[in-house]
Amino acid sequence: MKRRDFLKKAIKVFFSIIAAAVLSVFIYIYPSKIKERKLQFVYIMDEDDLPRKGVRKVEFQYKADDKEVANRVFLVAAGTDLTAFSSVCTHLGCLVNWDNNKKEFLCPCHAGKYDINGNVIAGPPPRPLTRLPLKIEAGKVYVGIKV
Amino acid sequence: MGKIFDWIDRRFGVKEPHKKFLQRPAFGSPEKVNYGYCLGGAAFIYFLMLACTGLLLSMYYVPSEKEAFKSVAAITNDVTLGWLIRSIHKWSANLFIIFIMLHTIRVFVSRAYRPPRELNWMAGVLGLVIAMASGFTGYLLPWDQKAYWATEVGTSMFGTVPLIGDYLMRFVRGGLDIDGATLIRFYSMHVLFLPASMAMILWAHFHMVKRQGPAKKL
Numbered sequence: 001m002k003r004r005d006f007l008k009k010a011i012k013v014f015f016s017i018i019a020a021a022v023l024s025v026f027i028y029i030y031p032s033k034i035k036e037r038k039l040q041f042v043y044i045m046d047e048d049d050l051p052r053k054g055v056r057k058v059e060f061q062y063k064a065d066d067k068e069v070a071n072r073v074f075l076v077a078a079g080t081d082l083t084a085f086s087s088v089c090t091h092l093g094c095l096v097n098w099d100n101n102k103k104e105f106l107c108p109c110h111a112g113k114y115d116i117n118g119n120v121i122a123g124p125p126p127r128p129l130t131r132l133p134l135k136i137e138a139g140k141v142y143v144g145i146k147v
Numbered sequence: 148m149g150k151i152f153d154w155i156d157r158r159f160g161v162k163e164p165h166k167k168f169l170q171r172p173a174f175g176s177p178e179k180v181n182y183g184y185c186l187g188g189a190a191f192i193y194f195l196m197l198a199c200t201g202l203l204l205s206m207y208y209v210p211s212e213k214e215a216f217k218s219v220a221a222i223t224n225d226v227t228l229g230w231l232i233r234s235i236h237k238w239s240a241n242l243f244i245i246f247i248m249l250h251t252i253r254v255f256v257s258r259a260y261r262p263p264r265e266l267n268w269m270a271g272v273l274g275l276v277i278a279m280a281s282g283f284t285g286y287l288l289p290w291d292q293k294a295y296w297a298t299e300v301g302t303s304m305f306g307t308v309p310l311i312g313d314y315l316m317r318f319v320r321g322g323l324d325i326d327g328a329t330l331i332r333f334y335s336m337h338v339l340f341l342p343a344s345m346a347m348i349l350w351a352h353f354h355m356v357k358r359q360g361p362a363k364k365l
Contacts, residue, residue: 030314031322092303094296109300 035065041135041142044073050141051077055098055116057087064147073132073143074098074105076116084143085118086130096129105129168357180361183253190246191349193239198342200236208288210334212327215290240282247275259361267355274348277341284337290330298325298333 042062059072072095074085085105087095094109104121105114112123119128133144156162162169207226209218222229251271254260260268287298302325306316321328 026318030318031320031328034317034323037323092300092307094300109296 037146039133039144040064040147041133041144042071043140044143045141047136047139047141050082051075053077055100057098058143060143062145062147069147071145073145074129076118078116082134083118084132084134086132086145088130089125090120090127090129091123091125183257184361186246186250186253190243190250193243193246194345194349196235196239197243200232200239201338201342203232204236205338208334210288210331212290212330215288215330219289219291240285244278244282247278251275264355264359267352267359270348270352270355274345274352277345277348281337281341281345284333284341287325287330287333288337295325298329302329 040062042060044058044060054077056075056077057072058075059070061068061070063069072087074087076083076085089096089107089109089112091107091110091112094107096105096107096112096114098104099106103116105118107113107123107125110124112125113121114125114129115121117128118131120126135142135144204222207218207222207229209215219233222233224230226232254268254271283298283301287294302316302319305319306312308315317323319329319332321332
């Protein structure tokens, strides 16, 4: 092998090692343990306290990984229908509020608006508000959230 | 120069090779420049202020989920002159970005980005990006509601990138949600990676300014 060819190969090997090192740095920085979100039913209120009509903001706490986590959902009651909406805006994850005068959910971050059925009526959100499963057992209401 | 400097320089040898730069006229002729040419220097002064106050803040700040907010409150309320150091850091950060922008506008209107200064323009843009990244990572560190939600929004934007968005977001957050992993990741970026990159970029920036001199006025 000529010296020139050897050096060309050596340079290739050198840069391959550098590339591998850079790649391993990115793999190192990427989180190694990403927990899987599981659907968990959390107690929010007794059946007797459920709203008959309109929108009710329900704030509750639960434990996840030994940490107290505060969360809030919206219960929308219309006749016999009861729907639970996640308060997380589908745009960039802020928490929406219910404006009872305008009858719409308003996100304070970028003015995303949803109607009472969670459908987007204005602003940047790409999807309607997330509907959460509800469970009523022995007079107690549970909402299913992904923890 | 003084005796002490000469004693050092006889051993260190920094004066002779830098004579050309140290003793050059600052600008070709004074009528070609105006106060707009000070904006970059002003931004650099803010960078130095940020570096100094940042070093001081790092002595009391604790980058952990449970301690971060408390330690920032302690810096503000308990540490002697802590409120002053933190305020200088905060306001310098704002003014740093503002002066970089003004400097960019000055360079743009005086057409100083044109050859042979394109590479220096690129270095400057990179510096702006690093400054913005420092602002973004620094904003989380007080670990209060505003910091949390700003970072929730900011990191969620990474999630909107097509195809690789989810990976990118976990990469930035260090997990699914914003928690202690995100905080220490941002802290590391804020106090180690970004300032080190900024120092290198600024060295290149100033090196090219020295080599090429100021562009002519409009």
